[in-house]
Amino acid sequence: MKIVVIGGTGRIGAQVVRLLAGHEVVAASPSTGVNAVTGEGLSGVLRGADVLVDVSNSPSFADDDVREFFQRSTGNLVRIAREAGVGHFVALSVVGADELPDSGYLRAKVAQEKLIRESGLAYTIVRATQFFEFADAIADSSTVDGVVRLSDGGTQPIAAEDVAVVVAQAAGEPPVGGIVEIGGPDVLPMDEWIRRVLTARKDPREVVTDPEATYFGAVLGKDSLVPAEDAWRGKVGLAEWLSR
Template sequence: MKIVVIGGTGLIGSQVVASLRDSGHEVQAASPSTGVDAFTGQGLAQALKGADVVVDVTNSPSFDAEPALDFFTRSARHLIEAEREAGVRHHVTLSIVGVDQVPDYGYYRAKVAQEDAVRDGGVPYSIVRATQFYEFIAPVMDMTTEGEEVRLPTTRLRPMASADVAAAVADAARAEPSHGIRNIAGPEVHGLDRLGEITLAVKPDGRKVVTDDAAGLFAGMPDVLVGDDTAHLATTRYEDWLKRH
């Protein structure tokens, strides 16, 4: 199959591309750096010629509500239109576990709008919802660092390695359209403050974690970021992943 990965040069996309190529598919990594921009529509028609499957792992450059909504809805519209023109048979989108249960968070509302555009677009689809990536924990800690203190809430997460996310997305691309959602998550549930403690135990840097339920992006989040009993659980533990990265 010919598979085009939109966002194919990023953290997840590059690993999806490698996995699909290793399994013998013709894969094109598409991104603004390669002349393909889903947000503007530039280069999409040419990139999608002859494509059987399109994988969308793009991300908004902003977490703010309005720019994120504009990015995801405009990109999805351009992609679906180009896919219909090209006769694409399967659209795969990466989304977030619990995304439809956090209406007060503008970035999540934007991802729900993206999912809705995919469902209504007329191209057979699969949606993979993942929990937060291990690679995201350190930047979250940096955003809430004050001096030698890392202020983090007790919000529960079940994060996972980006490699495991990419493997699940690649599996979806190789399969038939599900016309539904598959939830994937990591093997362990931790409070975000505990994830910070694990991080600094493995990689001490002089900081210490202070529990603060009003701190950071995940403050006040409802308990929906761990998935449910339907979630497929990856096996890579956070502490083991840290020791290798």
């Protein structure tokens, strides 16, 4: 099969491309002349494609920027994929996106999912929990005067490599016409997860538990970012990931 991976040179995309090495795989990104936001190069790269995988992400998490990114990029992908006769659209999204409307980023992901669902294309949406690799960004965004204030809402963080495995599997299988949820092997409160990461890295910042602290604009409930019980669970736990 010909599989085109939008965001194919990024953190997840590069791993997906390697995992799909038995197919005709194209790593598409602005650095390879393909820009989903502007539409540049899409018609050419999607010609003859069987599967389109979108693991791209907005370079800015500001509400207006991220909304524009996903609306424009997904709109272009849907339109040109239909024209090209692509048989399966696989997209990476976020667990709990539709339950946290106060987050501009998650609102944008919900809008992206809606465009895909209503596109007329066969599709699979893979909703992942927060990546271990995002711990620094979460800590930095929650730091004020050297103190990290975080909710004790539940999370089930996952290694990027495990996310790539599931996305690659979805690309090689028939579309499910719905959502597949994935998470890491362990459920951890947000504050405890980040506290363990900072401690392991000898980061001196104190992590203070604040149930009202927001996660990119949203107040978390106990299970806001935890997938369903039957969700696929990754193999790499936090301890193993930190030991690398």
